[in-house]
Amino acid sequence: MAQHTEPDQLPEELVGPLERGLAVLRAVAAGPGIRHRPGDLARGTGLARSTVDRVVTTLLRLGYVRAEERDLLLAPRAAELGNAYLSSTGLPEAVGPHALALADELDESVSVAVPDGDGVRFVAQAARRRAMAISFRAGDVLPAERCAPGALFAADWSDAEWGTWRARHLKDPLDFGFPAVPPRMPSISASDSVETGFRDRADRSREDGWAADDQLIEAGLIAVALPVRDTAGAVVCAVSVVSHTSRHDIASLAGVALPPLRAAVAAMEAALAAPPA
Known part of the structure; x- marks a missing residue:
């Protein structure tokens, strides 16, 4: 029988990407403007620029953010994350x-x-x-x-x-x-x-x-x-x-x-x- 694992006992390679993705989304949502550059997100989250680039690529593919030239903006689909949190x-x-x-x-x-x-x-x-x-x-x-x-x-x-x-x-x-x-x-x-x-x-x-x-x-x-x-x-x-x-x-x-x-x-x-x- 599979053993249940508490959330705080999950391996970092499972939880870390999720936490970093949410950190970038928070920075995009809570920033002073609606347009953000990856460098700004790196400074705002404390993550390495290469990490932010990987996270942004994933978020673009998932449809949670969109790109206009070098700027990143929230996409409408990002609302489903907040809805999931409230519903949970x-x-x-x-x-x-x-x-x-x-x-x-x-x-x-x-x-x-x-x-x-x-x-x-x-x-x-x-x-x-x-x-x-x-x-x-x-x-x-x-x-x-x-x-x-x-x-x-x-x-x-x-x-x-x-x-x-x-x-x-x-x-x-x-x-x-x-x-x-x-x-x-x-x-x-x-x-x-x-x-x-x-x-x-x-x-x-x-x-x-x-x-x-x-x-x-x-x-x-x-x-x-x-x-x-x-x-x-x-x-x-x-x-x-x-x-x-x-x-x-x-x-x-x-x-x-x-x-x-x-x-x-x-x-x-x-x-x-x-x-x-």
């Missing part, structure tokens, strides 16, 4: 149908997000077609301090995790590293006040069991969120009901949305606890 969590399949049903019941947008370091990343969306100043897609990442799920996740952070968040905020106080959200106004980006408000929301969410976003991202955009837990009680994701101040304030949205949201979360937790098919 098992969350979209398990909770997505319940999010869609909740959106239909409330006639409001519903999103499912997971913690991603000191950020919050969407893995499923059920959007209502309304004119909104800003909208998000599965895969987008938000600063934890600027959304309701972030307060739920931060409620369980250690001192080290708070330190990581603080270092990121000091380095990027206007949130330019999060292209899915509008940058902060300099007048409201003071680190002390941002951290105090974020810690207060995290403490409140721990006590209340739910969190609110009262126009933290954009004027007019509000949300309430509940955590979804695994069988051990750990928070694995958060579900948000998103609305607009033209329809609700936080109090009225919570009154309307929290009861069906709690029922949806119970169904999601049951789906996550069910043995796989």
